[in-house]
Amino acid sequence: MSTTFTAALAKGLRGNNNDGGKRKLSYPVVLLIVAGALVLLSALRVITGATDLTSAGQFSGALAAAVPIGLAGLGGLWAERSGVVNIGLEGMMMLGTFCAGWMGWQHGPWAAALAGVVGGALGGLVHALATVTFGVDHIISGVAMNILALGITQYAAKTLFGAEGSAAQQAGGNDKQSPPMPNMGNFSIPGLSDWLTSVEKHHWFLVSDLAGILDSFVDGVSWLTIVAAALFVGTFFVLWRTGFGLRLRSCGESPVAAESLGVNVYTYKYAAVVVSGALAGLGGAFLAIGTHMYSDGQTGGRGYIGLATMIFGNWRPGGVAMGAGLFGFMDSLQLRSGGPTVHALLLLLAVLLVGLAAWRLKQGKQKPALISAGIAVALAVWYALTKTVPLEFVDATPYVATLLVLSVSAQRLRMPKADGKPYRKGQGK
Secondary structure (H helix, E strand, O other), X not given: OOHHHHHHHHHHHHHHOOOOOOOOOOHHHHHHHHHHHHHHHHHHHHHHOOHHHHOHXXXXXXXXXXXXXHHHHHHHHHHHHOOOOOOOHHHHHHHHHHHHHHHHHHHOHHHHHHHHHHHHHHHHHHHHHHHHHOOOOHHHHHHHHXXXXXXXXXXXXXXXXXXXXXXXXXXXXXXOEOOOOOOOOEEOOHHHHHHHHHHHOOOOOOHHHHHHHHHHOOOOEEHHXXXXXXXXXXXXXXXXXXXXXXXXXXXXXXXHHHHHOOOOHHHHHHHHHHHHHHHHHHHHHHHHXXXXXXXXXXXXXXXXXXXXXXXXXXXXXXXXXXHHHHHHHHHHHHHHOOHHHHXXXXXXXXXXXXXXXXXXXXXXXXXXXXXXXXXXXXXXXXHHHOOOOOHHHHXXXXXXXXXXXXXXXXXXXXXXXXXXXXXXXXXXX
């Protein structure tokens, strides 16, 4: 790519990324937000006595729950940055879990991870063929992919794992799950982990909370978690620091303009959607490897939550990682601590809503401010009059968090301009 071509393409992207003068979040601001969140969690632990709120176990569970969601969200980012909406992330994760289970019990967890990538990539290829080549509506194609993947995995499980007298059945497989696979192993720093554990047990304000969080990153971390972190860094570098990424993002902003500058839009859309499926498939493989087998319904809607993290993250890798971390944290809460810890979060949510109400009032938006204040009062009363929350609400916590975060952050979001729009080669001539 020539310097002139690159400059023209970059200028076009800058013009299309105009956000109406809204202030963008810089890295120092993001770090301040993270630090503020940590202080709030520490204060909440001290006030409510919910010690598991910032424990190493809680954040280890959050990290494990965040990885498949984050990989699905990262996959959605690749597709939508090229202009293709990928509602089929859930189906591609299903294909990843099945392929990982099928390969894992025979050849081990690393072969399972590779098989999950291939399975998801094949799903992405089908979605690209439908949307890019044949011009099928992206939403319809994505929904069809989810339905197709569900049928394929259930039929294949019965055929390959549950067949009477088969090797898979004799190894422990059945119609709903694959035979168990070996453990992948994990990464730990024993000396540092022991010291952090001892600091955490003192329950010092902020210091012990930080020790518990850091301990979750140095003790018992899956190698696939490290791979996932590297993929987030690699995605940022490829899409925002290379000519390939510049061309790909131009296809999502203005494919006609990109084509006029010599970009083969179809090629880049295909590449992006296949990578999207591969990442979602790896997220599915992570689930199968973590439980040592494929099981029916294993994804549990994580593909859809991954799509929500991509939107919440404003189609940026860092935002997707933060969103996945938030939803992973809520998922870990409802699996580990249940009612008492989720009950403590009611107080935190009430405080945050009071702050939101004050901010809305300062902007002159009285009605939203009153609504936020009213909900804050209701949550404070709920917290004061109860000691726990119903189990049904605990199970719904990750999904409630998804809706709340999206509703609050919706005004700051800006999707790629050509995302989901039909494009045919040569239409700009």
